[in-house]
Amino acid sequence: MNQGYSTVLFQIDTTQSASKQTQIREFFVTAILNRSLMPGDALPSTRVLSEQLDVSRNTVILAYQALTDSGYIEPKDRSGFIVSPEAPVGQIPETLSQPADDQVKWTEKFVQKPSKLNIISKPLNWREYDFPFNYGQADSTLFSHSEWRDCARQALGIRDFGITAGDFGYNDDPLLVDYICSHSLPRRGIQVKPSQILVTMGAQNALFLLIQLLVSNDKKVVIEDPFYPDLRELLKRHTSHIRTLPVDDDGVIIDDDIIASADMVIVTPSHQCPTTATLSRDRRKNLLALAQKHDVLVVEDDYEFEMNFIEAPSPALKSMDDSGHVIYVGSFSKSLFPGLRLGYLVASEQLIEEARSLRHLMLRHPPGQTQRTAAYFMALGHYDAQIKRLRRHFSNRRKILHENLDQENLLEETGAHFGGTSFWINGPEWLDARTLAEKAAEQSILIEPGHHFFNAETPPKNYFRMAYSSIHEDKITHGFEKLVDCVKSLKP
Amino acid sequence: MNQGYSTVLFQIDTTQSASKQTQIREFFVTAILNRSLMPGDALPSTRVLSEQLDVSRNTVILAYQALTDSGYIEPKDRSGFIVSPEAPVGQIPETLSQPADDQVKWTEKFVQKPSKLNIISKPLNWREYDFPFNYGQADSTLFSHSEWRDCARQALGIRDFGITAGDFGYNDDPLLVDYICSHSLPRRGIQVKPSQILVTMGAQNALFLLIQLLVSNDKKVVIEDPFYPDLRELLKRHTSHIRTLPVDDDGVIIDDDIIASADMVIVTPSHQCPTTATLSRDRRKNLLALAQKHDVLVVEDDYEFEMNFIEAPSPALKSMDDSGHVIYVGSFSKSLFPGLRLGYLVASEQLIEEARSLRHLMLRHPPGQTQRTAAYFMALGHYDAQIKRLRRHFSNRRKILHENLDQENLLEETGAHFGGTSFWINGPEWLDARTLAEKAAEQSILIEPGHHFFNAETPPKNYFRMAYSSIHEDKITHGFEKLVDCVKSLKP
Numbered sequence: 001m002n003q004g005y006s007t008v009l010f011q012i013d014t015t016q017s018a019s020k021q022t023q024i025r026e027f028f029v030t031a032i033l034n035r036s037l038m039p040g041d042a043l044p045s046t047r048v049l050s051e052q053l054d055v056s057r058n059t060v061i062l063a064y065q066a067l068t069d070s071g072y073i074e075p076k077d078r079s080g081f082i083v084s085p086e087a088p089v090g091q092i093p094e095t096l097s098q099p100a101d102d103q104v105k106w107t108e109k110f111v112q113k114p115s116k117l118n119i120i121s122k123p124l125n126w127r128e129y130d131f132p133f134n135y136g137q138a139d140s141t142l143f144s145h146s147e148w149r150d151c152a153r154q155a156l157g158i159r160d161f162g163i164t165a166g167d168f169g170y171n172d173d174p175l176l177v178d179y180i181c182s183h184s185l186p187r188r189g190i191q192v193k194p195s196q197i198l199v200t201m202g203a204q205n206a207l208f209l210l211i212q213l214l215v216s217n218d219k220k221v222v223i224e225d226p227f228y229p230d231l232r233e234l235l236k237r238h239t240s241h242i243r244t245l246p247v248d249d250d251g252v253i254i255d256d257d258i259i260a261s262a263d264m265v266i267v268t269p270s271h272q273c274p275t276t277a278t279l280s281r282d283r284r285k286n287l288l289a290l291a292q293k294h295d296v297l298v299v300e301d302d303y304e305f306e307m308n309f310i311e312a313p314s315p316a317l318k319s320m321d322d323s324g325h326v327i328y329v330g331s332f333s334k335s336l337f338p339g340l341r342l343g344y345l346v347a348s349e350q351l352i353e354e355a356r357s358l359r360h361l362m363l364r365h366p367p368g369q370t371q372r373t374a375a376y377f378m379a380l381g382h383y384d385a386q387i388k389r390l391r392r393h394f395s396n397r398r399k400i401l402h403e404n405l406d407q408e409n410l411l412e413e414t415g416a417h418f419g420g421t422s423f424w425i426n427g428p429e430w431l432d433a434r435t436l437a438e439k440a441a442e443q444s445i446l447i448e449p450g451h452h453f454f455n456a457e458t459p460p461k462n463y464f465r466m467a468y469s470s471i472h473e474d475k476i477t478h479g480f481e482k483l484v485d486c487v488k489s490l491k492p
Numbered sequence: 493m494n495q496g497y498s499t500v501l502f503q504i505d506t507t508q509s510a511s512k513q514t515q516i517r518e519f520f521v522t523a524i525l526n527r528s529l530m531p532g533d534a535l536p537s538t539r540v541l542s543e544q545l546d547v548s549r550n551t552v553i554l555a556y557q558a559l560t561d562s563g564y565i566e567p568k569d570r571s572g573f574i575v576s577p578e579a580p581v582g583q584i585p586e587t588l589s590q591p592a593d594d595q596v597k598w599t600e601k602f603v604q605k606p607s608k609l610n611i612i613s614k615p616l617n618w619r620e621y622d623f624p625f626n627y628g629q630a631d632s633t634l635f636s637h638s639e640w641r642d643c644a645r646q647a648l649g650i651r652d653f654g655i656t657a658g659d660f661g662y663n664d665d666p667l668l669v670d671y672i673c674s675h676s677l678p679r680r681g682i683q684v685k686p687s688q689i690l691v692t693m694g695a696q697n698a699l700f701l702l703i704q705l706l707v708s709n710d711k712k713v714v715i716e717d718p719f720y721p722d723l724r725e726l727l728k729r730h731t732s733h734i735r736t737l738p739v740d741d742d743g744v745i746i747d748d749d750i751i752a753s754a755d756m757v758i759v760t761p762s763h764q765c766p767t768t769a770t771l772s773r774d775r776r777k778n779l780l781a782l783a784q785k786h787d788v789l790v791v792e793d794d795y796e797f798e799m800n801f802i803e804a805p806s807p808a809l810k811s812m813d814d815s816g817h818v819i820y821v822g823s824f825s826k827s828l829f830p831g832l833r834l835g836y837l838v839a840s841e842q843l844i845e846e847a848r849s850l851r852h853l854m855l856r857h858p859p860g861q862t863q864r865t866a867a868y869f870m871a872l873g874h875y876d877a878q879i880k881r882l883r884r885h886f887s888n889r890r891k892i893l894h895e896n897l898d899q900e901n902l903l904e905e906t907g908a909h910f911g912g913t914s915f916w917i918n919g920p921e922w923l924d925a926r927t928l929a930e931k932a933a934e935q936s937i938l939i940e941p942g943h944h945f946f947n948a949e950t951p952p953k954n955y956f957r958m959a960y961s962s963i964h965e966d967k968i969t970h971g972f973e974k975l976v977d978c979v980k981s982l983k984p
Contacts, residue, residue, distance in 0.1 A: 018868075019646075019651075022646065022868070022871075022872065025872050025873070026871045026872060029871065029872060029873035029876075030871075032873070033675065033873070033876060066872075067873075070639065070872070070874060070877050071877055072873055072877075101814060101815065101816070102815070102816035102841075103784065103787075103815040103816055104787065104789070104815070104816045104817055104840060105787055106842045106843065108787075109706055109755075109789065110705055110706065110846060111705065111706060111707065111708035111711070112704070112705060112846075112850075113846055114705075114849035114850040114852075114853060115845050115846050115848075115849040117849065117853070119852075119853075121661070122659060122661055124658075124660070124661050124663065127654065136659060137658050137659055138657050138658060140650075140653050140654040140657055143653070143657065144562075145648070145649075145650055145653055147562065148648060149645060149648045149649070152644055152648055152861075153641060153644075153645065154510075154511075154514070156637070156640060156641045157637075157641070158632075161632050161635070161637055162619065164831055165630050165632055165635065165829035165831045165832070166616075166629050166630060166829070166831050167614060167628060167629055167825075167830040167831060168616070168831065169613070169614055169616050200855075201693070201854075201855035201856070202856055204853070204854070204855060204856055205854060205855040205856075208853060208854045212603075212604070213602055213603065213606075214601055214602065214603060215603065219603070230852075230853060233853075234853050263601075292595065295595075295596065295600075297596070297601065322593060323593065323594070323595040323596070324593070324594035324595055324596045325595070325596055333659075337657035337658070338657070338658060338659040338856075339656055339657045339658050339659060339660065339859060340657070340859055340861075341855065341856060341857070341858070341859045348594045348596060348598070350594070350596075350598045351598070351601075353607050354602060354604075354605055354606060354607050356607075357605075357606035357607040357609065358604075358606045360606075360611075361606060361609070361611075361696070361700060361726050362696075362697060362854070363692075363693035363694065363696060363697040363700070363833065363855065364693070364694055364696055364697075364830075365833070366833070366859075367831060367832055367833045367858075367859060367862050368831035369644075369831065369832075369862070370861070370862060376510075376514075379518045379521070379522075380514065380517050380518060380521060380558075381517070381521030381524070381525070381559075381562055381564055384521075384525060385562050385564075388563075
């Protein structure tokens with residue numbers, strides 16, 4: 001039996017996000033579980049370890065205290081510590097298999113291969129870029145951390161724990177549903193009962209549920225062009241009857257005949273994705289009249305309505321729907337953060353009942369503690385304060401980027417004047433935005449090429465998306481100027 | 493303009509889980525957002541409000557302080573507060589729609605109706621029963637709340653926030669994947685690379701992904717009988733070629749011909765669901781040899797292996813697999829809690845790549861903060877301490893229930909002697925367990941009738957499941973005696 005560690009063979013890694021105290025605890029727990037340290041073995045004294053790791057002695061004392069509290073180690077003699085005789089040990093079976101030599105004929109196994117879909121791939125290392133004009137990530141400097149943490153603490157407290165840790169079955173957290181029903185939706189002019197709301201794993205999950213329930217190969221679906229590629233690709237897996245409608249400054253252009261013969265129409269009326277155009281009131285009325293007359297379902301993806309900062313948002317399409325044909329999809333990814341994975345579906349009870357059952361088979365329900373934390377964040381007013389702060393910053397950022405765009409006639413922006421988190425940019429015809437994105441990346445500038453959004457097999461190449469949701473105000477002008485240099489350098 | 497509230501028209505609700513301070517904050521936030529209180533309006537003094545609500549003055553002061561911090565109110569004059577002129581206000585559009593009069597012909601819309609599936613419905617009010625022998629809920633009295641909360645605080649801290657709040661794209665939290673790869677799986681004898689692991693929204697989500705990827709109507713699937721009804725019903729939606737294999741005390745009985753002609757076999761080798769029998773070593777070897785010879789995929793649902801408390805668990809089937817035919821499904825629902833919704837899939841990289849893409853379209857990824865909290869809980873050793881505590885309590889509870897069952901020859905238990913969280917009970921032939929469950933519920937006893945688990949159209953009625961994961965040690969004997977009285981009262 002070894003006598004413990006006189007010197008500890010590890011170093012504090014200052015690049016890690018875990019604190020020094022945590023790293024010390026992790027090291028000893030791992031050593032105890034994998035039996036490098038056995039029950040009864042002595043640990044180095046706090047003085048010795050603090051010198052060796054070059055950390056304060058207090059950090060070591062706190063780490064040892066935590067290890068004592070969780071039963072891994074215990075005090076011995078006057079000032080030493082040993083591994084507790086009661087410490088948990090990892091049960092490692094004698095035979096540890098080698099990684100399998102794959103002999104499966106996988107090509108015959110798959111009934112679908114989603115990896116082959118042509119969807120957006122977002123760079124995860126966007127924080128490493130000096131000028132991140134990327135779309136859809138949260139700017140954590142604008143987020144109310146400490147309030148979120150307070151709400152999480154409350155949601156994880158003993159009072160709520162029994163409920164939020166449990167299997168909700170078919171249900172959601174009533175506090176969250178109540179907030180959506182009585183606060184979020186009325187701001188969009190929508191009045192529904194709680195039984196008409198289903199909480200989902202973000203808007204993506206809501207759309208996935210709808211497609212599985214409502215689209216098979218005999219169904220005709222109409223989408224916008226350009227449009228969100230993930231959803232278009234998903235639809236193509238379910239039906240070959242997809243029609244597209246073009247988009248102008250007033251949003252999607254309604255074609256009466258195409259709508260009349262469809263089973264489902266999917267639209268983004270507040271800010272068209274990706275052009276950010278807002279659907280005009282006349283077109284909304286026409287679309288709803290056609291849907292009602294021909295019994296066509298309309299899916300309204302209202303993915304960033306809270307980001308309207310210049311004017312109050314126009315009421316949702318769903319607020320004008322008096323026949324139940326509009327299915328509304330909401331998201332907290334922009335107003336809170338995308339890693340939260342919370343969104344919701346609003347529709348007739350009959351549809352919600354089926355979506356609830358399918359969600360149950362698919363994943364049960366979004367985690368209880370996540371739902372409850374968000375509910376507290378909203379009920380305590382932090383959500384509204386957060387949106388207000390985002391709007392103020394985004395408005396300022398948008399203004400700066402807009403002024404830059406106005407001065408540069410190589411690049412033209414389109415879209416709504418009410419807000420959003422991005423501009424849709426139309427470059428000169430000779431521009432290939434994919435080449436531009438590569439060249440810009442070399443200058444530490446991140447933009448999103450636009451070809452994926454178009455339905456055509458040979459899509460236009462000169463469009464791209466520039467978001468201002470992750471880039472600091474002070475960097476926009478410099479980043480834009482460098483980007484324009486890149487564009488000019490590509491001119492044939 | 494009104495002059496604020498001289499009296500506040502609300503009462504502290506002591507039955508609510510939210511604290512008094514929280515209730516006060518929620519009340520004012522709601523009033524400000526819906527404009528019952530306008531900017532500049534005065535709030536009642538802390539003295540007046542504390543008297544009126546019968547709470548300590550300090551509670552009111554803290555609530556006002558928090559409201560000030562978040563910008564809803566501000567101090568005015570010497571000791572008063574007013575609604576801040578900068579306070580966020582709800583934007584309520586002028587037209588608020590009436591709930592729609594549903595005119596959709598829904599019967600023509602659905603391409604599937606999952607609400608019609610014959611699956612388990614778990615009572616959510618189980619905490620109200622004196623003797624909850626229900627299955628699959630966590631006992632929050634056995635959980636390390638404060639350690640979980642510490643880990644959550646760390647995962648929600650500023651250091652981690654930027655990462656855990658972001659869109660992970662196709663990825664998972666590397667800390668969690670690393671822990672599963674280097675700690676959880678080696679205990680089951682499984683050695684894989686991180687790229688062979690996908691984190692899922694519980695085991696249910698892992699199984700759903702597998703079925704969508706690998707099962708269509710030309711595929712032959714073999715399952716156990718009795719078996720988990722949610723999964724069987726889900727399978728029936730994808731293929732009509734389902735064969736079942738009976739189960740005895742050594743687990744599922746392997747039929748060579750049936751396995752040889754199958755595309756996929758789904759098994760629960762550690763603790764068969766619901767009988768809890770452990771699959772014998774000889775049958776495991778035979779199953780794997782057949783799978784390898786005939787290129788059959790084997791799905792191993794290892795849903796509660798940590799709950800083996802009498803002997804070390806036998807190594808997973810996956811640990812004996814050297815050809816890549818076994819797909820392993822793990823879950824944290826039993827060892828942590830079901831509302832967490834975390835599980836994982838372990839398989840060949842080719843399969844994981846497709847499952848990752850499908851998960852991306854379905855829901856993106858399990859929430860980042862949930863993954864990171866669980867990763868810290870594990871890395872800091874709380875997870876092992878937690879399992880140890882659960883095992884100690886469950887072992888004791890199982891022993892008590894076992895002794896009771898042994899003394900009562902009306903009810904016979906089957907299953908593994910190694911642990912688990914439940915007994916599968918075989919009652920006298922004249923017993924209808926559904927009637928028994930109803931009668932027992934009147935006596936505040938909760939059991940789960942077993943008919944759902946059988947594949948036959950007219951399933952045996954005399955089986956039921958009794959779990960000991962949610963009932964306190966002290967209540968088991970009394971609850972069992974009362975249940976036996978119920979059984980006797982039903983004897984024809």
